[in-house]
Amino acid sequence: MNKRYSNLEVTLGTYVPPVKIDYPEEDPYVGLYKPVYDRPYPEVDANYPYVDDTWRNKLRIWFGYRFVRPILGVVLRLKYGLRWQIEGEKKWHRSACPMRRYLKKFDLSHGAITIANHCYRHDCASLLTAINGTHRTRIPMFAPNFRTKDQYFLRIVGGIPIPAPEAGLSAMKAFNAAFDEFDRRGYWFHIFPEAKRWDWYKPLRPFQKGAFTMSYKYNKPIIPFAITYRERTGIYRFLGPKDEPLTQVVMGAPIYPDTSAPRAAETERLMNKTHEEICRLAGIKHNTWPSSL
Secondary structure, three states: OOHHHHOOEEOOOOOOOOOOOOOOOOOOOOOOOOOOOOOOOOOOOOOOOOOOOOHHHHHHHHHHHHHHHHHHHHHHHHHHOOEEEEOOOOOOEOOOHHHHHHHOOOOOOOOOEEEOOOOOOOHHHHHHHHHOOHHHEEEEEEHHHHHOOOHHHHHHOOEEEEOOHHHOHHHHHHHHHHHHHHHHOOOEEEEOOOOOOOOOOOOOOOOOOHHHHHHHHHOOOEEEEEEEEEOOOHHHHHOOOOOOOEEEEEEOOOEOOOOOOOHHHHHHHHHHHHHHHHHHHOOEEEOOOOOOO
């Protein structure tokens, strides 16, 4: 186990998975997941339909929302013992309905940005189930992943591929214009500011600024989530991989941007505040990475 893992300090009762993965010590944005890019997919350039209002895409998302998401929720409960908790409550919920009722206390009529640690294959689905947000959520995603076996799942959860730098400035302008339109429609956004997925990693890695720039630009509050773990025991030892922990999601209160403040300073504040909140939600007393690099 590396130094950042062994030097982590957590609150009493917080479970740290005894994983046997050689996590990087210096670069928090290294990709550890090595997908196979073997599926055909349209070129992600200036002509890509970032806003796809075709009946085919609407049907795909509707089908995913009505059928795939509930099935996946059941699978995650069985395989990973998925459960949810609202900040400040001791009770854990097997249903995500209390999370949705809790969010109704806040003014989220224009949408919000959900933020979480990026720590296992189905982390995104765990959060979307909590907010009931598949059909009105858009998620910026690494474009090459749309060429993997997960491409259908990425599209039905609202994934939007981010054009690579070589696609040119016009492609990025089209991508940004699409999110302007999604904001106009009141959609929610979900972003993993750690950028790359590190399975079962407990420390919270440094954040990139994109999500917080969007929060300021669109005046959308940030809802922090922490995906935490517990030991695989009981019947769950037979329902999932023995070397993988069970998962749970803790949701915090929305963090609102102050759009009257200078953009650079407010973006920095939002990033640091969200990083601090997720550490707290995850039971981390002393994190071994800074909030940003």
